[in-house]
Amino acid sequence: MKVKNKGFTLLEVILTIMIMTLVYLVVSNVFTLTIRANQIANTEFDMQSNMRNVSETLNQNIKLASSVFTLKKETFEKEKKPGWKYFGIEEVKDANGIKTGKKQIVEYSPIIAKTEVIDGETVVTFKTEAPTHNKTILLDEPDDMNYNLYFSKNISHSDGKLLEFVIEGIKNGNIQRKMTVKTQLQALNSIVVEHEGSPAVAIAYKEDIPGKRVKGTQEAYAIITLVLDTSGSMGAKDINDSGVLKTRIKVLNEKTEKLIKSLKDAGDKIYISVIPYDTRVDGHNDSLPNFQNIQMISHKTLYDGGGTNTGEALLKAYQMLINKPGITIPTGAKVNYYNILLTDGEPERYTRYILPSNYSGTPAQDPQNNYYSQGNRKWYFRDAWTSPLYNNSYDYDVISNSDYNMKYVKRIAKDYISASSLNIKSYIIGFGSGNDNLSKEIASYCVGHDTRVNNPLNKPNEKGEQIKAYYSATSAEQLDIVYSELTEMIKGDMWHVMGPY
Secondary structure, X not given: OOOOOOOOOHHHHHHHHHHHHXXXXXXXXXXXXXXXXXXXXXXXXXXXXXXXXXXXXXXXXXXXXXXXXXXXXXHHOOOOOOOOXXXXXXXXXXXXXXXXXXXXXXXXXXXXXXXXXXXXXXXXEEOOOOOXXXXXXXXXXXXXXXXXXXXXXXXXXXXXXXXXXXXXXXXXXXXXXXXXXXXXXXXXXXXXXXXXXXXXXEEEEEOOOOOEEEEOOOXXXXXXXXXXXXXXXHHOEEEXXXXXXXXXXXXXXXXXXXXXXXXXXXXXXXXXXXXXXXXOEOOOOOOOOOOEEOXXXXXXXXXOOOOOOHHHHHHHHHHHHHHOOOOOOOOXXXXXXXXXXXXXXXXXXXXXXXXXOOOOOOXXXXXXXXXXXXXXXXXXXXXXXXXXXXXXXXXXXXXXXXXXXXXXXXXXXXXXXXXXXXXXXXXXXXXXXXXXXXXXXXXXXXXXXXXOOOXXXXXXXXXXXXXEOEEEEOEHHHHHHHHHHHHHHHHHHHHHHHOOO
């Protein structure tokens, strides 16, 4: 029997083609989606890698920086200061200075004008005329990406030298497609780490150049007299320190040692003279001693005893500040002068010299003719550290007289300290209880008032701020707070000059 072969019908062929087409489309779409997903993943991986590389590079630089400042957007947009490096995010502008809507993560590096050897020392001079920096683009914002960058300070860190750094990349405005790189910047070698406030979009830092001196950046110096009352009343055991009563002198020693240690963190441009006093100021018959660099000084234990000759102590502080023994200030440097006085009570003594009965005229150092009479002899407050009058040819002594003790303080504080062209900043600390009015009176004279005022203020600083001149501390914690506040103000004054903005 003959077998007949049967072929595919047209319907079968059409169905087969349709099925194969559907399979092809599915496979093709899966393949296309796989390729696209892989491309997106690779792109995002590359972008995250770039973000991480930028973050890691910045972290390595910050570890070596000697000073670090976070900056807000408006500050970062200002003119860059010589000697400082800047890193941040900024908006791209076209040739006409018009913003394009895109952003870049950039770095500005200071330009070195020249390097030379002067007297065997290598000196690096930064360029001070525009352009002062070279700009490097670290990351360009892609068309489908939006970059954000943030800095914040980790206040929980023990020494305040830890910064939080975040780079965000948002794909096509979709918050679900956000890439984030978070880093902790450890500014462990920095003298100062300042956070300008949130939102901070940039950072400025300075790197020391080992073995080389730097020019082209302005320096700021702080010269401080720390005048400390060590009279007998400082032996009173009435200062609360975490529930334990301690003597005033013990707390003074502990907190002053801490103050000096804190100031060491501000660098080597601070000079200090600690001036203890009781009935007489320490070294009252000696020549003025040299100031000590803050890095070289260590606190010496003070002991209580004697009266309270605040006027003579202020005289020595004033003479130290105007003469600056042991300090050489470079030309062009900014100098801030500070007189910090801690006292726990009423002035009980004053120092005077008595002129011979046949003496006529007025001592040259006292143009205001501020003399007093004792019988037929004139006497003057001691108002100069060295004087032809203040020697063995004439009588001089220390007297306790309620009519003149505070007058002596006023003579030195108002006529010399407050009137000085140095613009001395005075900070008077009333230590212990019950002496607020007396200490406020001293503070008032130090800033130029004729009588006591309740809120004596120093002259406006370069920021236009008037800082109070009087502080009260009746416990160890309060003295710690006052010392910390003064430390931060001194650092702030210095970095206002030397800082990146």
